[in-house]
Amino acid sequence: MSVTVLFLGPLRDLAGVPQAEYPAPLDWDGLLAAVPPAVAEQLREPRVHVACAGKVLSDKADLAAQNGEEVALLPPVSGG
Template sequence: MARLVFMGRLEDVAGTGELAVEAGPVERILAALDPALAVELLGEKVRMALNGRLLTDMGGVVLGDGDELAFLPPVSGG
Protein backbone atom coordinates (compact mmCIF):
# COMPACT_ATOMS: atom_id res chain seq x y z
CA MET A 1 0.00 0.00 0.00
CA ALA A 2 0.99 3.61 -0.59
CA ARG A 3 -0.34 6.83 0.94
CA LEU A 4 -1.76 9.98 -0.57
CA VAL A 5 -1.41 12.98 1.76
CA PHE A 6 -3.58 16.06 1.29
CA MET A 7 -2.41 19.40 2.67
CA GLY A 8 -4.28 22.67 3.26
CA ARG A 9 -7.54 23.12 1.39
CA LEU A 10 -7.02 19.81 -0.41
CA GLU A 11 -7.63 18.05 2.90
CA ASP A 12 -11.05 19.71 3.01
CA VAL A 13 -11.82 18.62 -0.56
CA ALA A 14 -10.69 15.04 0.14
CA GLY A 15 -12.48 14.90 3.48
CA THR A 16 -9.37 13.40 5.08
CA GLY A 17 -5.69 14.18 5.58
CA GLU A 18 -4.47 10.98 4.01
CA LEU A 19 -5.69 8.02 2.05
CA ALA A 20 -4.21 4.53 1.71
CA VAL A 21 -4.16 3.33 -1.90
CA GLU A 22 -2.88 0.29 -3.74
CA ALA A 23 0.61 0.89 -5.12
CA GLY A 24 0.87 1.45 -8.87
CA PRO A 25 0.93 4.13 -11.56
CA VAL A 26 -0.24 7.53 -10.31
CA GLU A 27 -2.50 7.93 -13.33
CA ARG A 28 -4.39 4.76 -12.38
CA ILE A 29 -4.61 5.81 -8.74
CA LEU A 30 -5.99 9.25 -9.58
CA ALA A 31 -8.48 7.76 -12.05
CA ALA A 32 -9.94 5.67 -9.21
CA LEU A 33 -10.57 8.73 -6.99
CA ASP A 34 -13.69 10.84 -6.89
CA PRO A 35 -13.56 12.89 -10.12
CA ALA A 36 -13.97 16.22 -8.27
CA LEU A 37 -10.99 15.40 -6.03
CA ALA A 38 -8.86 14.24 -8.98
CA VAL A 39 -9.54 17.54 -10.79
CA GLU A 40 -8.43 19.51 -7.72
CA LEU A 41 -5.28 17.40 -7.30
CA LEU A 42 -4.30 17.96 -10.92
CA GLY A 43 -4.76 21.73 -10.66
CA GLU A 44 -2.10 23.84 -12.33
CA LYS A 45 -0.76 25.28 -9.08
CA VAL A 46 -0.84 22.09 -6.98
CA ARG A 47 2.64 20.69 -6.33
CA MET A 48 3.40 17.07 -5.52
CA ALA A 49 6.12 15.54 -3.37
CA LEU A 50 7.08 11.88 -3.51
CA ASN A 51 8.63 10.69 -0.26
CA GLY A 52 9.50 14.29 0.67
CA ARG A 53 11.02 15.31 -2.69
CA LEU A 54 9.18 17.77 -4.92
CA LEU A 55 8.31 16.44 -8.35
CA THR A 56 8.63 18.57 -11.46
CA ASP A 57 6.89 16.07 -13.73
CA MET A 58 4.27 13.46 -12.88
CA GLY A 59 4.68 11.53 -16.12
CA GLY A 60 5.39 7.87 -15.49
CA VAL A 61 5.47 8.05 -11.69
CA VAL A 62 4.70 4.70 -10.09
CA LEU A 63 4.07 4.44 -6.35
CA GLY A 64 5.60 1.47 -4.58
CA ASP A 65 4.65 -0.10 -1.26
CA GLY A 66 5.34 2.37 1.54
CA ASP A 67 5.60 5.41 -0.75
CA GLU A 68 3.97 8.70 0.19
CA LEU A 69 2.68 11.15 -2.40
CA ALA A 70 1.80 14.53 -0.89
CA PHE A 71 -0.34 17.13 -2.67
CA LEU A 72 0.59 20.69 -1.78
CA PRO A 73 -1.80 23.52 -2.68
CA PRO A 74 -0.56 27.05 -3.34
CA VAL A 75 0.02 28.98 -0.13
CA SER A 76 -1.17 32.51 0.38
CA GLY A 77 -0.58 34.69 3.35
CA GLY A 78 -1.15 38.10 4.58
Protein backbone atom coordinates in the same frame (compact mmCIF):
# COMPACT_ATOMS: atom_id res chain seq x y z
CA MET B 1 1.25 -3.25 -0.55
CA SER B 2 0.12 0.36 -0.45
CA VAL B 3 0.99 4.01 -0.89
CA THR B 4 -0.13 6.62 1.65
CA VAL B 5 -1.57 9.77 0.08
CA LEU B 6 -1.69 12.90 2.25
CA PHE B 7 -4.31 15.54 1.44
CA LEU B 8 -3.07 18.93 2.62
CA GLY B 9 -4.88 22.24 3.11
CA PRO B 10 -8.08 22.66 1.11
CA LEU B 11 -7.48 19.33 -0.62
CA ARG B 12 -8.14 17.68 2.76
CA ASP B 13 -11.55 19.35 2.84
CA LEU B 14 -12.34 18.11 -0.68
CA ALA B 15 -11.21 14.57 0.13
CA GLY B 16 -13.01 14.49 3.48
CA VAL B 17 -10.02 12.72 5.08
CA PRO B 18 -6.45 13.76 5.93
CA GLN B 19 -4.94 10.70 4.25
CA ALA B 20 -5.80 7.51 2.40
CA GLU B 21 -4.11 4.27 1.39
CA TYR B 22 -4.09 3.18 -2.25
CA PRO B 23 -2.62 0.06 -3.87
CA ALA B 24 1.03 0.24 -4.88
CA PRO B 25 2.56 0.99 -7.25
CA LEU B 26 0.76 4.27 -7.93
CA ASP B 27 1.35 6.40 -11.01
CA TRP B 28 -0.21 9.71 -12.11
CA ASP B 29 -3.17 8.14 -13.92
CA GLY B 30 -3.75 5.77 -11.01
CA LEU B 31 -3.70 8.67 -8.55
CA LEU B 32 -6.25 10.64 -10.57
CA ALA B 33 -8.50 7.57 -10.75
CA ALA B 34 -8.14 6.76 -7.03
CA VAL B 35 -8.78 10.13 -5.38
CA PRO B 36 -12.23 11.72 -5.18
CA PRO B 37 -13.23 13.53 -8.41
CA ALA B 38 -13.07 16.99 -6.80
CA VAL B 39 -9.47 16.32 -5.72
CA ALA B 40 -8.53 14.96 -9.16
CA GLU B 41 -9.88 18.13 -10.73
CA GLN B 42 -7.66 20.24 -8.47
CA LEU B 43 -4.63 18.04 -9.13
CA ARG B 44 -4.84 18.88 -12.81
CA GLU B 45 -4.24 22.55 -11.96
CA PRO B 46 -0.62 23.67 -12.53
CA ARG B 47 -0.41 25.41 -9.13
CA VAL B 48 -1.07 22.16 -7.25
CA HIS B 49 2.11 20.13 -6.69
CA VAL B 50 2.80 16.51 -5.82
CA ALA B 51 5.62 15.22 -3.63
CA CYS B 52 6.69 11.59 -3.51
CA ALA B 53 9.01 10.21 -0.84
CA GLY B 54 9.74 13.74 0.36
CA LYS B 55 10.64 15.23 -3.05
CA VAL B 56 8.43 17.62 -5.00
CA LEU B 57 8.04 16.36 -8.55
CA SER B 58 8.85 18.83 -11.32
CA ASP B 59 6.36 16.95 -13.52
CA LYS B 60 3.39 15.36 -11.78
CA ALA B 61 3.04 12.85 -14.61
CA ASP B 62 6.36 11.34 -13.47
CA LEU B 63 4.73 10.01 -10.28
CA ALA B 64 5.87 6.44 -9.61
CA ALA B 65 5.16 5.75 -5.92
CA GLN B 66 6.19 2.33 -4.66
CA ASN B 67 5.01 0.23 -1.71
CA GLY B 68 5.43 2.06 1.60
CA GLU B 69 6.06 5.48 0.06
CA GLU B 70 4.15 8.62 0.91
CA VAL B 71 2.63 10.98 -1.65
CA ALA B 72 1.73 14.49 -0.49
CA LEU B 73 -0.74 16.60 -2.47
CA LEU B 74 0.34 20.22 -2.07
CA PRO B 75 -2.20 22.99 -2.71
CA PRO B 76 -1.07 26.46 -3.79
CA VAL B 77 0.59 28.45 -1.04
CA SER B 78 -0.59 31.97 -0.37
CA GLY B 79 0.77 34.56 1.93
CA GLY B 80 2.20 37.99 2.17
